[in-house]
Amino acid sequence: MGRTVLVTGVSRHVGSRLVHRLNDEPGVDRVIGIDVVPPRSDLGRAEFVRADIRNPIIAKVIGAAEVDTVVHLSVNSAGPGSGGASAKELNVIGTMQLLAACQKAPSLRRLIVKSTTTVYGASAKDPALFTEAMEPVVPPRAGFAKDAIEVETYVRGFARRRADVGVCVLRFANFIAPDVDSPFTRLFTLPVIPTVLGHDARLQFVHFEDALEVLRRAVVGDHHGVFNVAGEGVLLLSQAARRAGRPTLPVPGPTVSTLGGLARRIGAFHLSGEIVQYLTHGRAVDTTRLSRVFGYVPRMSTAEAFDDFLAARGRGPITPDRVGAAADRAFDLVRSVTRFVPSPRLAVPAGLRGNADD
């Protein structure tokens, strides 16, 4: 008999995309999606239950369908405009209720929780790469990161009480892909990218397709434990901005939060405290454990994932092509001057410059 999988937060992008992957999975008999709002796209053969995970009805759904695998995807950062308190309510209280229902479900065998690498915080005292065993040096005190830490704490408690359930916590770096909308994709499509003066953070992304593949493998496999999921390598914020072809605006550190609040008020852009910390100090994680246990290395590195995003969503006005052409023109200009400077060495033979057209 195949698996019966329950996916929370199915109306969001990750949820609906994962459901489609699971629909194609031969080992999965039944997929039940649950969310408070109806999905925007068709879920295929999957069933949709409109319910709040904070409602006891969730226990009935799990019990009636004899769900053996729960994929908890509805731990999310607050979107622009929505308050932090309601996000916390959804994330933390929702997880507690879901875990309470799971604990009473004898059919349950696996629990997969989507978490985030922001649980490691971001500070000047951080090691270059965080492994799963490391604690944050400066623990995040608010926002999504704090929620995720609390969620993970409850998940650990659940794993202790239900030792027969394989629990898999996936700490994802920021998703990036042409079809992803996140604070980071919005950051890199702004006309001018704000940076923190004097700092150049190391950023790490995971391509959305790679993230989905890791989630799929977590569902069908039997790995348990905590795993960092990120594309190989890092990009510096300055480097990413240049690849995006957009100018940067360095903002003095102490004023970033104020400006971020201002931008949020006019609805332009949401820079939460944890994102400001991340853009200041950067963060990168070690993914050795993922490749060793899952046998899967994200197909796209951080830089490749970012370039894939840029290729689809467009670069700014300072594109590599234009910069290259300008550099060539400037070089020609310099050469047209230097050619009249007497040289102690041999003159330049004609045609030496390859495809130069002067």
Place this chain on the structure above:
Amino acid sequence: MTDARVIPLDPDGRRGPKRPLPLAEVAEPAQADGGGLRRLDRAAARSFAFLRRRLVGDYQVDDFGFDPDLTDAVLMAPFRPLYSSWFRVQTRGLEHVPDVGGALLVSNHSGTLPLDGIMTSLALHDHHPAHRHVRALGADLLFGTPFLGSLARKSGATLACVPDAERLLRDGEIVGVWPEGYKGLGKPFGERYKLQRFGRGGFVTAALRAGAPIIPTAIVGAEEIYPVIGNLSGVARALGLPYLPITPTFPWLGPLGLIPLPSKWIIEFGKPIRTDEYPAGAADDPMLVFDLADQVREAIQQALYRLLMQRRSVFT
């Protein structure tokens, strides 16, 4: 990316070992038969190729944020005259630093500003046959400081902590550590060449875990560049600095007081101390860690005394 225009650079490889600039991707060596391209053009081409790479973000940084392209072409450049003409650095025992594989350089620290670290980097990058980059371990204060922190990361430095040191050593990097930290850097002139306490010996733990040799390194000359005769500790505390030194020229001469005295430097790389012969779990034996740290400290102290005896004067 647009097609790079073919600009022959350094066709005969005569740039020498001093500045191995990674220009190959622009230079297209296969086309580079133009031995006659003038020096001026070559310098210009090199600069433009570099600028272009920087402007389009077409360069690699490693997980630690190390940017070799920037380090080789820009960050090291201003210190080269200081190395060769001002301090006239003499190196000894370069053969003790391996051509490949990890090793931990442990060195004395002095001179108010960490010029000793920069000079050690230059010594190994420009004068070691394998042109090795030194991956320095620095204090968290450095990485929290705007500009300096990000420049330090780009130059290959990372936070002085066991996981980072171990990771770099396992990756086969040369790691530089100055275990005296600020105690060594900011110590008064009267205590010159007296090694301060060696922290908690975390560097030994990292070397043991990675099985990398420890190379005790002694630097003579750095103590005299800014002779510290006093410390404005109150002001330093208010500014969040570890110390604010008074030297014969600072702060009296303002920015001119930042010019270091032209002492003659010797950097001696000592005989490596092997760490791969200990049983597994040795890194968790605090007694062994302290013993090894003491052994390294003693080796550096002895080398310092020996070099000081040989030195004729501070400036020659």
